[in-house]
Amino acid sequence: MLPILQADLLKVKRKWFWLLVFLGPFGVIGLQVVNYGVRYEWITSRTDDQWATLIQSVNMFVAPALLLGMAILASQIASIEHKETAWKQLLALPVKRRDVYISKFIITSGMIFISALLLCIGTVVLGIGLGFGWNFSVSDILKNSFYPFFAALPVLALQLWMSIVQKNQAGPLAIGIFGAVFSTYAHLAPNWLIWKWPLLYPGKDPLPYVGLGVLVGAVILLAGVMDFRRRDVA
Template sequence: MLPILQADLLKVKRKWFWLLVFLGPFGVIALQGVNYGVRYDWIMQNYPDQWGTLIQFVNMFVCPALLLGMAILASQIASIEHKQTSWKQLLALPVRRRDVFISKFLITAMMIGLSSILLFIGTIVLGVVLGFGWDFSMVAIMENSFYPFLAGIPVLALQLWMSIVSKNQAGPLAIGIFAAVFSTYAYEAPDWLIWKWPLMFPGKDPLPFVGLGLLVGFLIVFAGVLDFKRRDIA
């Protein structure tokens, strides 16, 4: 597994993927910077809980940005092999197909995890710059930054699976973009929809969705591995 991970890291080292990892959280924080810049006085008058309000406003854009980022990163990482038509050469090496699939999943998850860390840091920086001081709930900001990622692991696994088995990336990307748009209206959707799980519902315990995300994510990765081992990838 380690040599495959190292090889995949080298493949993405000089790609623009890392810029996307930064742009996702930066875009979410920048939107709230503009929001507060335009409506600062009104927000301060109507929302006395400064940090709580900031976290809630940031959360509005976390889910769609996360799902869109998962779709694009999964597609681009799979496209490295598709564009170079190197799947057959890669799978002809003395490596396990399971390890190839899992390596690409881990690389993509690592990138999304890094985006979550940047979102966590950016939320704190924005609040301090806005003059809210340092009296904030570290746990609340961590939940807002990392829980959506953990709850969204099934979506990441599914997007990667579709991107690997599909030579034409238009389909997986279209599904990912639709899911990102759909998530903004998914509060009333059934709880079994995996694209709803990254949403952080006000006043609702997010831990069940995080637990489901980890469990179902593992099952989808397992199913993807089984399919990848049996499928002829061109």
């Protein structure tokens, strides 16, 4: 597994993927910079808990940005092998198909995790820069940054599965973009829809969805591995 991970990291290093890792969280924070820059007095006059308002404002864009980032990264990482027609060469090596597949998932999820960490840091920096002080809830900021990540793991596993088995990435990307847009309205959708799970909104206990995200994500990942092991990938 380790040599495969190192090879995948080297492939990713030569691409622009890391730009996307930084662009996602900075884009979300940048939107709030504009939001507060235009409506600072109105927003701050509505409540005494400025940090809670900031976290809630950031959260509005976390789910769609997260799901879109997952779709793009999964597609691009799979495209490295598709474009270079390297699947057969890679799988001809003395490596396990399972390890090849899981390596792609680890790299992709690791990048998204870094984005969540950057979002966490960016939220703190923005709040302090806006003059809200240091009296913020660390747990609330961590939940806002990382709960959606764990709850969205089924979507990541599904996007990676589709991206690997399909050479034409139009389909997986279209589904990913639709899912990201759909998530902005998904609070009214049935609870079983995995695109709803990353949403955090008042009155919803996120922990069950975080647990389900990890569990269902593992199941979809296992299904993808089993399918990849018997599939002839061109």
